[in-house]
Amino acid sequence: MPCNVVILGAGLTGLRAAWELAKHGYAVNVLEREREVGGMSRSHVVNGYTFDHGPHGFFSRDAWIMDEFKELVGGEDNYWYLQKWSQIFYRGEYFNHPLRISDLASKMSPWRVLAALFSFLHARLQVRMGRATEGNTEEFLINQFGRVLYEEFFGPYTQKVWNISPAALDADFARDRVPQINLWEVMKKMLISRDRMRLTPSGRIATHDLHRFYYPRKGAHVLSKAMAERVLAHGGSIHTSLQITRVDSAQRQVVAQVDGQTQRWPYDMLLSTIPLDKFLQLLSPAPEPDILTLAGNLRYRAIILVNLCVKRPSIIGPFWIYFTDRSFNRISEYKQFSPDLVPQGRTGICLELTCDEGDELYTASDETIFRRLLTELEALQLLAAEDIEDYFIVREPNGYPIYEVGYKARLGKMFEHIRGRTGLFTAGRQGAFLYCNQDAAIKCGFEIAQQMMAGSPTRASGMRKNRT
Numbered sequence: 001m002p003c004n005v006v007i008l009g010a011g012l013t014g015l016r017a018a019w020e021l022a023k024h025g026y027a028v029n030v031l032e033r034e035r036e037v038g039g040m041s042r043s044h045v046v047n048g049y050t051f052d053h054g055p056h057g058f059f060s061r062d063a064w065i066m067d068e069f070k071e072l073v074g075g076e077d078n079y080w081y082l083q084k085w086s087q088i089f090y091r092g093e094y095f096n097h098p099l100r101i102s103d104l105a106s107k108m109s110p111w112r113v114l115a116a117l118f119s120f121l122h123a124r125l126q127v128r129m130g131r132a133t134e135g136n137t138e139e140f141l142i143n144q145f146g147r148v149l150y151e152e153f154f155g156p157y158t159q160k161v162w163n164i165s166p167a168a169l170d171a172d173f174a175r176d177r178v179p180q181i182n183l184w185e186v187m188k189k190m191l192i193s194r195d196r197m198r199l200t201p202s203g204r205i206a207t208h209d210l211h212r213f214y215y216p217r218k219g220a221h222v223l224s225k226a227m228a229e230r231v232l233a234h235g236g237s238i239h240t241s242l243q244i245t246r247v248d249s250a251q252r253q254v255v256a257q258v259d260g261q262t263q264r265w266p267y268d269m270l271l272s273t274i275p276l277d278k279f280l281q282l283l284s285p286a287p288e289p290d291i292l293t294l295a296g297n298l299r300y301r302a303i304i305l306v307n308l309c310v311k312r313p314s315i316i317g318p319f320w321i322y323f324t325d326r327s328f329n330r331i332s333e334y335k336q337f338s339p340d341l342v343p344q345g346r347t348g349i350c351l352e353l354t355c356d357e358g359d360e361l362y363t364a365s366d367e368t369i370f371r372r373l374l375t376e377l378e379a380l381q382l383l384a385a386e387d388i389e390d391y392f393i394v395r396e397p398n399g400y401p402i403y404e405v406g407y408k409a410r411l412g413k414m415f416e417h418i419r420g421r422t423g424l425f426t427a428g429r430q431g432a433f434l435y436c437n438q439d440a441a442i443k444c445g446f447e448i449a450q451q452m453m454a455g456s457p458t459r460a461s462g463m464r465k466n467r468t
């Protein structure tokens with residue numbers, strides 16, 4: 001008898017785990033709420049334009065994950081290897097990121113530049129001498145960039161995107177997301193930039209930073225679709241557009257509504273990659289009230305993605321530009337990722353806004369949000385109304401997990417509760433409340449599948465060494 005595995009969520013974590021388990025002979029059913037697979041790394045295709053669920057570059061330090069990515073997207077003719085280029089819009093000027101001395105010198109007052117430099121050097125020396133503390137994100141960012149740059153940009157940007165004081169965010173948050181700075185590397189990058197100059201489509205001179213990323217020519221969704229095909233090829237099933245109503249851990253079955261009908265999937269093992277709080281709320285018998293309270297107190301930042309189909313060949317030079325003083329946090333141009341994402345002579349733009357699920361912005365009509373942003377884009381002289389042939393808006397309620405100080409201990413209690421029920425596992429960005437990228441989601445999926453197989457009553461047959 002094969003071991004029955006049910007996986008909640010067909011994002012990269014769920015799909016990678018499903019593929020691994022199906023490959024080893026497990027009977028796998030993946031249950032997904034949306035019509036499409038891919039979760040946050042899916043793409044939306046509208047009028048010949050392809051928009052990701054927010055722009056998605058790919059990179060991994062693990063060679064096997066990079067090999068897998070290249071193979072899944074169809075080999076080297078089907079992906080780009082791109083040099084990252086981003087900018088920060090600050091006090092009316094565009095600064096390349098990482099910051100360059102030439103930019104600072106030409107666009108900021110010399111006194112501000114000196115103050116930033118001294119506070120940066122002071123902060124790095126404090127770290128070197130072991131005098132710096134790093135208990136929260138504010139301390140982390142000051143240690144990394146110095147107090148002046150923290151107060152000018154990194155503090156306000158963090159506050160705006162996450163709507164929480166950086167002092168109330170655990171340092172893990174920034175540690176996972178902000179590159180650790182090597183003082184001499186930074187000085188070198190700030191000074192040596194002329195050899196990396198290039199003219200942008202809008203005529204601005206810009207410099208590139210040294211970091212690179214991969215991108216599937218036809219959009220981020222190529223990866224998850226290829227993974228879903230592997231699941232099916234190994235005999236797994238993927239069921240989409242359903243609503244899970246109960247995870248009955250006593251009867252070991254998942255109950256869901258599909259086209260108005262109740263369906264049940266029995267399981268020996270169940271992996272959840274859906275948001276941790278929602279999963280705990282679906283459990284039957286219900287967890288103790290203190291666990292449900294902890295789940296209810298988990299906080300996420302919602303994302304609104306405003307996608308514009310634009311009748312112009314190009315709008316911005318870099319892949320994206322960050323803003324602290326507009327209602328959007330970032331503007332990205334998909335054509336810079338791959339010309340295959342847009343019709344000839346056109347471009348696709350994405351504006352990212354953050355808010356809380358259910359707040360005034362989240363519930364505002366698409367028309368209201370679009371009109372407000374259009375006014376801002378016109379003021380920045382980036383776009384005019386007649387340039388836009390169509391737009392659509394996507395809301396993502398569980399965009400970013402918020403690592404409030406002390407979150408780890410609270411998460412630990414919730415995981416302990418789940419481990420206490422036989423056959424239940426939880427993993428991934430949503431399942432483990434983890435602020436991770438695609439490569440980490442793939443790794444989570446692969447590793448949780450290994451754990452499940454190691455501990456499962458029915459060991460699978462047909463083990464293979466390679467990961468295709």
Ligand SMILES: Cc1cc2nc3c(=O)[nH]c(=O)nc-3n(C[C@H](O)[C@H](O)[C@H](O)COP(=O)(O)OP(=O)(O)OC[C@H]3O[C@@H](n4cnc5c(N)ncnc54)[C@H](O)[C@@H]3O)c2cc1C
Nearest residue numbers: 009011012013033039040054056057428429436437438441
């Ligand atoms: C705006 C944005 C930009 C990003 N940029 C990058 C980037 O440039 N590079 C990078 O590597 N990563 C990026 N990421 C992160 C990356 O998208 C995620 O780390 C990765 O996709 C997480 O995969 P996952 O499977 O763990 O979670 P998810 O993709 O969230 O998958 C969870 C799945 O569960 C489903 N689900 C939820 N609730 C239910 C339910 N009740 N019943 C059934 N199904 C349910 C969801 O629909 C989804 O399919 C970005 C993320 C965002 C939001």
